[in-house]
Amino acid sequence: MKVALVGAGLIGQSIAHLLRETGDFEVVAFDRDAGALALLDAQGIGTRRVDSADATALRHALQGFDALVNALPYYLAINVASAAKAAGVHYFDLTEDVRATHAIRAIADGATHAFMPQCGLAPGFIGIVAHDLAKRLDDLRDVKMRVGALPEFPTNALKYNLTWSIDGLINEYCQPCEAIRDSRQQWVQPLEGVEHFSLDGIEYEAFNTSGGLGTLCETLAGKVEALDYKSVRYPGHRDLMKFLLDDLRMSTDRDGLKAMLKRAVPSTAQDVVLIFVTATGMRRGQLVQDVFTRKIFAKEVCGAPMSAIQITTAGAVCAELDLFREGVLPQSGFIRQEQVPLEAFLNNRFGRLYEGESVLKATRQLAAA
Template identity: 80%
Template sequence: MKIAIVGAGLIGHTIAHLLRETGDYEVVAFDRDADALAKLANEGIATQRVDSADAAAIREAVKGFDALVNALPYYLAVNVAAAAKAAGVHYFDLTEDVRATSAIRELAEGSNRAFMPQCGLAPGFIGIAAHELVNGFTEVRDVKMRVGALPEYPTNALKYNLTWSVDGLINEYCQPCEAVRDGRRQWVQPLEGLEHFSLDGIEYEAFNTSGGLGTLCETLEGKVETLDYKSVRYPGHRELIQFLLEDLRLATDRDTLKSIMRRAVPSTKQDVVLVFVTVTGVKHGQLVQDVFTRKIFAKEICGMPMSAIQITTAGAMCAVLDLFREKKLPQAASCARSRCRCMRSSRTASASCTRAARSSGCTRSRDARRARRASCRSPGVRAFARRPRRGCRAARSAAPKKRRDGRGAAPAFRRGRGAMR
């Protein structure tokens, strides 16, 4: 399968290596950044320079490919999707922007190619994990999805380091957030809904951010009482972000805020991704709560250090491509909207992680890759492949036996002084 990766930044770079190392894909990376392309070329990835903001140039560049993977910032998503449609190639992206996703869905109408936005960690994998937990209940009350990409060693006042797109980070703090309340879809404000919880002895806070749900609200509307998504941070982060966005009015001057963050907030590859889902409802006549929680750390893969957000986001995209190549996902736009339902079981989610797991072996030989598969899987991929604790068949634990973060009990939420059940 011939893949055009448009965007040679952090995640695009990782996707290129994970796909190339399997031997199942022919990969070419496109970008306008000559330095980023040179780095990939030196690492053995085919590259081609193209203006990422020029839809016509992208259209001509990707003709003859099977699929286009968009790893560019959210504000370029619609243009790139239009280029993919004009070129007659399948389209996949990582965007969390709700408006861009809506526009891409409209753009895809009538196409004989698949258009699958939101194929990363959140939105993406988090929805699969939540949907699988929901399937084990006869009646669902609450679905709570929490994801955080955090520094392992926070030192500044924000208790945060840059681990992914600054544009995407600011956008999720500023845009309205979709949720389900009383069984109906609603819009809620970003940065609201503050709550605190602890996991493995570490305190966290969580609050509304935009885009992490994907299409899950649409899928579960009328089937759950409450469903929401919140970003996880260390305590105190939300208060300072609210000061910047609201008190200093930087929500209406994103360029200034982006400049401040890039100048003052360092990046890091020593990060941890926290994935935490709880579902409360009725099962076998009893009120129960099921929990899915993982911590994924940075690791060396393919002979190079990769951050946790690289592993989880790029790994999720590669898993989707693997399922699509094997025709386990819809092959045309008319049914591509059903991808969450097609991938809803933990069995499928586990299978979807095979691609990134194989990639982590970093060997070109398929026979050698098969032999090394069990020993070469990355913690992040193995964490994804592991099934939820309850609500499905028991499966062999894929997480390392001795976890770096300990084995704490399921976290207890609290909002203010009241317990959140």
């Protein structure tokens, strides 16, 4: 399969590296940043300098490719998906933006090729897990999805380091969040709904952030009483971000906030990704709760050092592209994350990157309410 990888940042480089190593994918990276392309050139990966904001140039550059993987910031997703449809190639991306996903769904309407957005960690893998747990229950009560991309060794007041896209981080902290409460779909505010929990002896907090549910609200509407997604951080992070965004009104100056975070919050490759999903409901007349959790740490993959967020994000989209190539997924139209079988994902050569430490997969019997 010949794949155009649009976006040669950290995640894009990881995707290119993973796909190239299999020998089953011919990868060419598109970007306007010559420096980023030079890093891939040095690894023997094909590159092409293309301004992805120019839809016409991108459409022409896509001729002869089978699929496009979009690793650019969320605000370019609609433009890139439109170019993919015009060029007649399959489309995969990592966007967490709700508006962009709705637009891509409209683009996919009537398409002869596949359009699969939200193929990363959250949205992405987290929705695959949640849907699988939900299917195991006869009468579903609630589904809780929690994900954290965290520094392994927090040192600053935010207890946070930049591990992925700053644009994506700000977007999920500022945009309204989808949820189901009392069996009704509704919008809730970001940074609200704070809760605290402990896992493996470490204290965490979680709060509403946008985009992590993907299309799961629609899929489970009428089938679940409560469904929500929250980002996991170390205690105290949420209060400081709320001070910045609300009290100092930085939510109205995203460019200023981005510059501030880039200037003051260092990045790290020593990170950990925490995944925690629960589904509660009835099974054979008993109230049960199924739990799925993973902790994934930075490590060397295929001879290259990768952060945990690189492993989980790049690994997820590569697994889904691979499953698509194998015919496991639908071959045209809009594809939801919950159409991916969890077992097939975890058994995939890329999905096996999710075999992290501190693995727990259990079912607890609960007393009837």
